[in-house]
Structures are given as structure tokens and as C-alpha cells.
Amino acid sequence: MSGARAEDLLEWYDVHARVLPWRVPPGAGLRADPYRVWLSEVMLQQTTVAAVKDYFTRFTTLWPTVDDLAAAEDERVMAEWAGLGYYARARNLLKCARAVAAAGGFPDTEAGLMELPGIGPYTAAAISAIAFNRPSVVMDGNVERVMARLFDIHTPLPGAKPELKAKAAALTPAMRPGDYAQAVMDLGATICTPRSPACGICPWRAPCLARAHGTAAGLPAKTPKKAKPVRFGIAYVGRTPSGEWLMERRPEQGLLGGMMGWPGTVWAEEAPAEAPPLSADWRDAGAEARHTFTHFHLRLFLRVAEIDPGRVPEGLRLVPASDFRPSDLPTVMRKAFDLARGAMETPGQRKDDT
DNA sequence: CACTCGTGGAT
DNA sequence: TATCCAAGAGT
Numbered sequence: 361m362s363g364a365r366a367e368d369l370l371e372w373y374d375v376h377a378r379v380l381p382w383r384v385p386p387g388a389g390l391r392a393d394p395y396r397v398w399l400s401e402v403m404l405q406q407t408t409v410a411a412v413k414d415y416f417t418r419f420t421t422l423w424p425t426v427d428d429l430a431a432a433e434d435e436r437v438m439a440e441w442a443g444l445g446y447y448a449r450a451r452n453l454l455k456c457a458r459a460v461a462a463a464g465g466f467p468d469t470e471a472g473l474m475e476l477p478g479i480g481p482y483t484a485a486a487i488s489a490i491a492f493n494r495p496s497v498v499m500d501g502n503v504e505r506v507m508a509r510l511f512d513i514h515t516p517l518p519g520a521k522p523e524l525k526a527k528a529a530a531l532t533p534a535m536r537p538g539d540y541a542q543a544v545m546d547l548g549a550t551i552c553t554p555r556s557p558a559c560g561i562c563p564w565r566a567p568c569l570a571r572a573h574g575t576a577a578g579l580p581a582k583t584p585k586k587a588k589p590v591r592f593g594i595a596y597v598g599r600t601p602s603g604e605w606l607m608e609r610r611p612e613q614g615l616l617g618g619m620m621g622w623p624g625t626v627w628a629e630e631a632p633a634e635a636p637p638l639s640a641d642w643r644d645a646g647a648e649a650r651h652t653f654t655h656f657h658l659r660l661f662l663r664v665a666e667i668d669p670g671r672v673p674e675g676l677r678l679v680p681a682s683d684f685r686p687s688d689l690p691t692v693m694r695k696a697f698d699l700a701r702g703a704m705e706t707p708g709q710r711k712d713d714t
Numbered sequence: 715c716a717c718t719c720g721t722g723g724a725t
Numbered sequence: 726t727a728t729c730c731a732a733g734a735g736t
Contacts, residue, residue, distance in 0.1 A: 404732040411722065411731085445720025448735075480734045500732045518715090545732055554730065555725075585729095586717095615719070654719055691721065 364510055364567040366533035366540055372563035373543035378550070380409065381416050386539045394466040394491040395426045398456075401483045401490075402449055409549070415444050429454070430461035435609070438618050439688035447690065451618050452478030468492045486541060495537040497529045502548025507531075508580035509552060512569035516581040524580075552576075590657045594632050595624035595649070595693075597700035598640060598667035604678035606637065606667055615653070621693040622700075623676055627658055637673050640665035645703035651692040658692065664700045 370386075377386050382400035384390040399419060403412045418440060423429040429437070434454060441450035455477040460466050466487070467473050473484035485496035504517065507524040515523060533540050551558045559571045570576035598606035608623050610616050615627075625632040636642050645662035652658070672678055686694045 401732065406719090406731055406733055407721075408723075408731050443721075445722090446733085448719065449733090452734080478734070482733055486732070498732085501730085502732065542732095549732085617719090652721090654721090655717080 364531060364564050366531055368563050369543045369547065370533075370536055370539055373539060373546060376546065376550070377539075377542070378409075378546055381413060381420075383542065386536075386542075392491050392538070394468075394487060395429075396420065397487050397491040398426075398466065398479075398483070399429075399453075401486045402453055402456075402478055403444065405449060405483070406446060407444065411444065415441070426457050426466075427461045430457040434618070435620075439620070439685070442619065442688050442690055443694075445691075447617055447619055449478055451612065466491070468494075470494070470496050489541040490538040493536075493538045495532055495534050496541075497525060497532050498541040498544070499525050499528055500545065502545045502552075503528050505554065505580055506544055506548050506552045506564075509557070509570035509576045510564060510568050512573055512575060512579070514575075514579070514581055516583045518583070520580065586655075588652065588656050589629055590659060591627040591629055592631055592659050592661070593625050593627035594634065594661045594663060595622040595696050595700075596636055596642060596663045596665070597622050597645070597696065597704075598637070598665050599704065600667055600669040600678060602669065603681040604669060605681070605684055606672070606676055607679050608676050616690045616692075619690045619693070620679075620688060621690065622696055624660075627656075627660075632661075634663075636663065636665075637676060638667060638671055640667045643703075645700050647699045647703065649692060649695040649699055651695060653692075660692065660696055662696055662700050662703065664703050 374386050382396045384392045400412065400416055403415055422440065423432055437454055438447065438450055441447065456479065459476055470484045470488045473479050473487055482498065482500050485498045488494045488496040489498055504521070504524050507513070507527045508520065511527050513520055513523060551562050555577065557576050559565050559568065559576060562568065565571055568576065570579050606623065607620055610619050610621055612618050623637040625635045642663040642665045645664050647662065649660040649662065650658065651660065669678060686697050689697065
């Protein structure tokens with residue numbers, strides 16, 4: 361029994377709460393908009409606050425309500441999400457918005473929220489607590505870390521989750537559960553950080569068992585992860601004489617699903633065979649895009665060519681320069697574009713490159 | 715349960 | 726440069 365009290369954390373939160381675009385300040389009795397809470401929580405899944413801020417502002421400016429978002433075009437939303445990663449979130453975001461709009465609003469219970477696309481245990485609990493002030497047990501990476509340290513639990517994740525959740529449940533207060541949920545996350549983000557935690561100024565420093573044992577910095581323990589293999593691929597960046605780009609919308613399922621990109625080979629651990637989308641004078645761009653995904657490193661070789669607009673293969677399309685924005689592309693495709701454009705602007709050097 | 719699924723900043 | 730990591734969900 362560590363003796364940690366939710367009241368002590370809330371007192372700290374009342375003074376030190378971060379000011380965030382989706383957040384209602386503590387103590388003012390204001391009510392958070394479920395739409396904004398939901399949108400921010402989905403964006404924040406495995407994503408830093410710094411990366412989310414501008415996306416959140418842009419989305420809520422373009423689509424101020426869930427009904428506005430539900431009425432948006434799929435490709436428009438995917439383009440706005442470009443660069444934020446985990447694109448299944450954007451696909452599920454639209455499905456969820458349309459379900460909520462059809463139902464006339466967000467469900468106000470964890471169970472109801474859990475039935476919606478893209479809302480899992482964490483997000484359901486977070487919306488339930490923050491938007492509806494219910495005493496849900498919010499378990500995310502921050503809470504896991506704080507609990508592991510507070511109770512000096514050395515069991516490695518993910519196996520330790522049930523044990524950590526039990527500790528979190530015992531601490532969750534009936535009063536101000538929404539503020540409490542955000543307080544634990546602020547504590548984890550600003551004081552009880554993964555590396556070099558600032559235990560000296562922690563509101564829970566007295567009851568923290570890991571601090572007493574000097575083990576805080578090493579917790580939570582985690583099972584080692586697999587090494588990332590290297591995959592190889594070729595992408596073909598083609599442009600017509602009038603400046604249109606040859607592109608594809610990737611299939612809904614799988615990596616970068618639903619996003620725009622350059623046609624090319626599959627990405628495999630073996631060296632790829634050339635597979636141009638149409639015949640043209642493809643030449644080596646003289647550079648490769650390197651990009652690291654969650655579970656593999658990619659080395660993407662690039663080919664560039666001027667192409668004939670009259671023969672666009674099935675499944676591909678020509679995007680006029682006026683409609684083309686690199687910021688609408690996932691990062692690896694934007695990297696490929698930057699390198700390919702550089703190669704197109706300096707023609708005639710390929711024989712000297714290698 | 716183990717794996718897929720992005721990205722950029724910190725170290 | 727390489728690794729870790731961040732308000733996880735879906736299969």
C-alpha cells in the first residue's frame with residue numbers, strides 16, 4: 361500500500377495543468393465537447409502532443425462538428441491526415457463520425473463508445489471520463505508507467521497490464537474523474553517521464569515506492585522487441601508534358617491504406633524486379649528514399665520519366681499540378697517526391713552518378 | 715496473443 | 726547513426 365491519494369494529484373493539476381487546444385481548464389466547471397475530446401484522443405493514439413496540435417486545429421477549423429466531419433469526402437480527410445501516421449485511424453474516424461452523426465450524438469458510456477470504429481478500451485475510457493465525467497479507469501502508456509513506479513512493479517509489459525490496471529482502478533476517484541485522468545497523463549508527460557523522471561518535484565514523490573527503491577528510471581520493464589528487417593522497393597514517379605503526376609490511391613487495407621502515392625513494386629526483403637506501371641523512358645533518380653516504419657526499414661529506389669498522358673493504366677490517375685500538394689502524401693511518398701523532383705530538375709547526369 | 719500499422723523528436 | 730518512444734486499435 362503506497363498511500364498515494366488522487367486529491368494530491370488533482371491539487372497539483374489545478375496549478376500545473378497543460379493548456380491544450382482540446383482541453384477545458386480545470387476548476388472552471390466547463391464541459392468538454394465530446395467531439396473535440398474524441399478527435400483529440402484518436403489523434404493522440406501513439407502520437408505526441410506536439411505532432412497533434414496543428415492537425416487538431418486544422419480539423420476543427422475545417423469541420424467544427426461531428427456532423428461536418430461526417431459529411432466530408434473521404435479523400436479530403438485522408439489528405440488532411442497525411443503525415444500524422446497510422447492511417448487506419450483516419451479511415452475509422454470517418455466511419456465513426458458517420459455512425460455518431462446518424463445516431464444523433466456520442467454515446468455517453470464506455471460500452472457504447474467501445475462499439476464505435478477506432479475506439480478501443482483506452483479511448484472509450486478517456487472520452488467517458490473527460491467528456492462525461494464518469495469514473496472510468498483510463499489506461500494508457502502514461503498510466504502504466506506511473507503505476508509501475510508508484511507501486512514498484514517489475515513485471516514486464518504487456519504482461520503487467522492487469523496488475524497495473526488494478527492499481528489504477530483503486531486510485532481512480534469518484535470526484536472529478538475527468539480531471540484526474542488528464543492529471544495522470546500530464547504527470548506522465550511532464551514529471552514521471554520515461555527517461556530521467558523529475559521525482560524531486562512530483563506530487564506523488566512521498567508515496568512512490570520506485571523512488572524509495574531507486575528503480576523509477578528503469579520502470580516499467582518491457583519485453584524486448586524484434587529487430588526491424590530491411591525491405592526494398594521501386595517507385596515510379598511519372599509526369600506528363602503538361603505537368604500531371606501519375607499516382608494511385610492505395611487500397612483501403614494494409615500499409616498506408618487509402619492514401620495517395622506513387623505506383624511501384626511491392627516492398628519485400630528481396631531485391632525487387634523492375635515493374636514500371638507503363639512503358640516510358642524510366643531512368644534511375646540516382647537516390648533512394650529511406651524510411652522506417654513500425655516494423656521494418658524501407659529502401660525505396662526511384663525511377664522518373666516523362667510519360668504519355670494518353671495511356672493511363674487501370675487503377676492509376678493523372679493528378680494536375682494545380683491539385684497536387686506534397687503535404688497530402690504520407691511521409692515516405694513525400695520523401696520519394698522530393699528526391700524524384702530533384703532528379704527531374706537535373707537531367708542528363710545519370711551516367712556520371714555511378 | 716502476436717502482429718500490423720507511421721511519424722518525428724529526443725537521446 | 727541507431728534506438729526508443731508517444732493519450733492504442735484491429736485482426
